[in-house]
Amino acid sequence: MSFVYQCEDTLEGIFTAIYRIYEDKHHAFETRISLVEENLLFAEYIRVETDKERAIKVMRTCQQKFGEKDYFGLCMALSTGDLEKAQAVYKTIAYGLETKPAPGHLFDHLTDDYVLKTFKLSSTACREAHHWVGFLRFRELENGILYAVIAPKNHIMNNLMEHFSDRFPSENFAIFDEKRKIFGIHPYRGQWFLATGEKLEERFREVPYSDAEEKYAELFRHFCKSITIKERANPRLQMNMLPLYFRDYMTEWDKA
Amino acid sequence: MVLQNKIVCEKDGAAPFRQGTMSLMEKLEILSDAAKYDVSCSSSGVERGGNGKDMGNCNKAGICHSFAGDGRCISLLKILMSNECTYDCKYCINRKSNDVPRATFTPEEICTLTMEFYRRNYIEGLFLSSGIIDNPNRTMELIYRTLYLLRHKYHFNGYVHIKAIPGADGELIRMTGFLADRMSVNLELPTAEGLQNLAPNKHRKTILTPMRQIQNGITQNKNELAIYRNAPSFVAGGQSTQMIIGATPENDYQILNVAESLYRKFDLKRVYYSAFVKVNEDKMLPSLPGGPPLLREHRLYQADWLLRFYGFKAAELLDENRPFFNVMLDPKEDWAVRHLECFPVEVNRASYEMLLRVPGVGVKSAQRIMKARRTAKLTFPDLKKMGVVLKRALYFLTCNGRMMYNTKLEEDYIVRNLTTDKERIKFGSDGMSYKQMSLFDDHMFTGVVGIEDRYRSAVGMF
Numbered sequence: 096m097s098f099v100y101q102c103e104d105t106l107e108g109i110f111t112a113i114y115r116i117y118e119d120k121h122h123a124f125e126t127r128i129s130l131v132e133e134n135l136l137f138a139e140y141i142r143v144e145t146d147k148e149r150a151i152k153v154m155r156t157c158q159q160k161f162g163e164k165d166y167f168g169l170c171m172a173l174s175t176g177d178l179e180k181a182q183a184v185y186k187t188i189a190y191g192l193e194t195k196p197a198p199g200h201l202f203d204h205l206t207d208d209y210v211l212k213t214f215k216l217s218s219t220a221c222r223e224a225h226h227w228v229g230f231l232r233f234r235e236l237e238n239g240i241l242y243a244v245i246a247p248k249n250h251i252m253n254n255l256m257e258h259f260s261d262r263f264p265s266e267n268f269a270i271f272d273e274k275r276k277i278f279g280i281h282p283y284r285g286q287w288f289l290a291t292g293e294k295l296e297e298r299f300r301e302v303p304y305s306d307a308e309e310k311y312a313e314l315f316r317h318f319c320k321s322i323t324i325k326e327r328a329n330p331r332l333q334m335n336m337l338p339l340y341f342r343d344y345m346t347e348w349d350k351a
Numbered sequence: 352m353v354l355q356n357k358i359v360c361e362k363d364g365a366a367p368f369r370q371g372t373m374s375l376m377e378k379l380e381i382l383s384d385a386a387k388y389d390v391s392c393s394s395s396g397v398e399r400g401g402n403g404k405d406m407g408n409c410n411k412a413g414i415c416h417s418f419a420g421d422g423r424c425i426s427l428l429k430i431l432m433s434n435e436c437t438y439d440c441k442y443c444i445n446r447k448s449n450d451v452p453r454a455t456f457t458p459e460e461i462c463t464l465t466m467e468f469y470r471r472n473y474i475e476g477l478f479l480s481s482g483i484i485d486n487p488n489r490t491m492e493l494i495y496r497t498l499y500l501l502r503h504k505y506h507f508n509g510y511v512h513i514k515a516i517p518g519a520d521g522e523l524i525r526m527t528g529f530l531a532d533r534m535s536v537n538l539e540l541p542t543a544e545g546l547q548n549l550a551p552n553k554h555r556k557t558i559l560t561p562m563r564q565i566q567n568g569i570t571q572n573k574n575e576l577a578i579y580r581n582a583p584s585f586v587a588g589g590q591s592t593q594m595i596i597g598a599t600p601e602n603d604y605q606i607l608n609v610a611e612s613l614y615r616k617f618d619l620k621r622v623y624y625s626a627f628v629k630v631n632e633d634k635m636l637p638s639l640p641g642g643p644p645l646l647r648e649h650r651l652y653q654a655d656w657l658l659r660f661y662g663f664k665a666a667e668l669l670d671e672n673r674p675f676f677n678v679m680l681d682p683k684e685d686w687a688v689r690h691l692e693c694f695p696v697e698v699n700r701a702s703y704e705m706l707l708r709v710p711g712v713g714v715k716s717a718q719r720i721m722k723a724r725r726t727a728k729l730t731f732p733d734l735k736k737m738g739v740v741l742k743r744a745l746y747f748l749t750c751n752g753r754m755m756y757n758t759k760l761e762e763d764y765i766v767r768n769l770t771t772d773k774e775r776i777k778f779g780s781d782g783m784s785y786k787q788m789s790l791f792d793d794h795m796f797t798g799v800v801g802i803e804d805r806y807r808s809a810v811g812m813f
Contacts, residue, residue, distance in 0.1 A: 194726075200722070203722035203723060203725065203726070204723065204726050204727070205719055205722070205723045205733070205736065205737055206723050206726070206727040206729065206733050211736055225412075225414070228410075228414055229414040229415050229416045229417075229426075229472075229475075230416065230417070231472055232471060232472055232473070233470065233471045233472050234471065235470070235471070241470065241471070243472070259472075261400055261401040261408050262401055262406070262407060262408045262509075263401075263406055263470070264401055264402075264403050264404055264405075264406075265404055265405070265406065266406070266470065284403070284404065307467070311467050311468065311471060312471075313376070314375065314376060314379055314464070314468075315468060315471075315473050317376060317379060317380050318379055318380075318383050318425075318428070319417060319419060319425060320420075321379075321380045321383045321384040321387070322383050322384075322386075322387045322419050322425060322429060323387070323419040323420040323421050324387055324388070324421045324423075324628060325420075325421075326628045326642055326643055327421040327422075327423075327626075327628070327642075327643060327645065328420055328421055329420075329421050329422040330420065330422075331422075332418075332421075332422025333418045333419070333420055333421070333422045335422070336415070336418040336422060336424065337417065337418040345417070346471070346473070347417060347473075
């Protein structure tokens with residue numbers, strides 16, 4: 096008999112499920128966390144309702160036992176779209192609590208399959224976040240707000256907002272995640288926050304770009320062209336470094 | 352800041368886009384085109400958080416914002432202040448004797464461009480160099496003034512890379528250093544003779560003097576910062592330099608030795624190598640029918656990494672009798688096959704330094720191996736998962752006393768196996784090949800063998 100905990104696909108949901116497993120005192124080898132509906136004959140299914148307090152307890156434990164950096168790694172792994180991520184992170188935490196590595200050394204144990212999987216997931220997400228930090232493009236709207244649209248594979252809005260609010264503290268800017276329909280909004284010298292809502296989408300869509308916007312976009316397009324050394328042209332390398340799926344969102348690749 | 356920016360835009364509304372007869376667009380085109388042969392693109396080395404009100408911060412790892420058609424990253428707004436130049440360096444597109452369109456940015460134009468590009472996340476900062484306007488001092492002063500304006504009027508807190516102009520006054524360089532994140536002085540050519548032949552106005556001494564000055568400034572500043580935490584930082588990102596490869600007849604061994612001594616004696620962060628692109632016709636310059644020597648540049652960069660991160664010495668990689676890199680093998684493979692007495696290496700016991708010397712094992716994977724083997728015995732599948740390139744490493748590694756396959760530890764055998772794929776790609780494509788001649792030119796057949804073909808060959812129908 097195995098126990099399958101089913102929870103919702105959020106950071107809090109998964110951490111609540113982990114709390115529940117420890118609460119129920121099930122052993123790690125007979126327990127699983129699943130994010131999808133499934134029906135196995137020899138399994139007992141337990142639905143987990145997300146509970147903020149319990150989730151925070153698990154988060155705090157992870158922070159204390161594994162250190163800030165590794166806790167961040169676990170969170171990044173959970174930001175991916177992988178369906179097995181909850182199981183991998185749960186097993187990684189269980190492994191860590193059992194073997195008690197020093198803080199910052201959770202991901203040393205790469206011979207463990209689940210630790211390796213979590214590590215891979217978290218590096219994928221971090222790498223993508225780093226890519227978007229560079230490839231994201233703001234466009235200035237008529238009202239002076241900077242507005243960017245992105246479509247990342249993983250949920251990396253938090254990373255982006257952290258980075259850009261530090262970089263542009265005195266700007267009003269908004270980043271829109273097209274895939275998840277989430278806005279990250281930063282007001283002038285204020286604290287950033289996330290927001291959703293169709294009205295918000297519409298409002299941003301209605302505002303035209305400022306007059307200067309097209310001029311600077313054009314300047315940058317010309318810059319990108321003139322900085323290329325023709326004798327060294329290498330479109331393959333360019334494609335390796337800047338994959339095509341970013342280009343739909345980048346000013347210099349506009350068809351205009 | 353939004354408001355401030357707006358004012359700047361409106362006030363200079365017409366000016367930045369049309370000044371005199373030349374528009375900002377034309378200037379940007381001319382002056383970025385003139386700056387493109389400067390190789391440095393990195394925006395790394397400085398970690399500086401935002402200050403809560405001004406625009407900009409710096410990321411230690413550096414951030415690439417776009418990639419140009421030649422595959423090089425666009426991280427900084429790489430421009431010349433002016434391409435007017437009183438020097439006549441043979442290899443340079445901007446030399447005095449060339450008839451090319453000339454332009455000069457005003458400091459305000461550079462600041463506006465930087466700020467507006469930065470706001471839109473096009474760039475990570477500014478890279479500013481210049482042709483020699485009148486004399487080195489005047490040029491350096493103009494650069495300093497621009498940077499001062501950018502930092503103190505426009506309150507730009509992002510990354511700035513400045514070229515120090517050789518021959519400029521020490522005080523000017525020192526003042527600029529306090530405003531810049533990285534400074535570089537171009538070595539231009541690896542040897543003094545080369546410099547004398549191709550850049551008659553530049554001298555080895557005037558290049559090395561500012562380099563030494565910046566180095567001393569950085570050391571001094573580090574000591575100051577240790578005592579006074581809020582002391583202004585001087586060239587926090589370190590200094591770099593660049594050399595042109597293939598314009599003069601130096602060999603790889605000489606170049607690598609120069610690079611090594613620069614790292615050792617001048618504490619440089621990076622030495623860049625720039626494959627010579629022939630932009631001028633001149634009897635002093637070599638003709639390059641095959642285009643810029645890109646493979647040579649690539650090998651030099653590989654060796655450069657070996658010097659900086661893998662604990663190699665220039666003398667280990669090359670020597671007087673073999674002054675050029677192997678075309679077929681990368682420098683690390685080349686070293687490994689010539690030192691088979693050091694191999695195979697036992698993954699579970701070898702030192703970190705030795706692991707780094709195994710082809711196919713990089714810094715990251717070597718670190719992972721060191722950490723992982725504390726808790727478990729590693730196997731070849733584990734290594735693969737950790738990022739070791741087994742295709743190259745398998746000839747040099749054992750796991751628990753066993754090699755991955757039954758391979759021979761012979762130079763010829765390993766070289767043949769390491770080069771097979773590459774040969775086909777690089778040399779097979781144009782008909783030229785280092786492969787031994789054979790009756791069966793099977794590598795020419797690229798089509799997929801289907802079930803039908805097998806059937807046909809089995810029953811003898813062709």
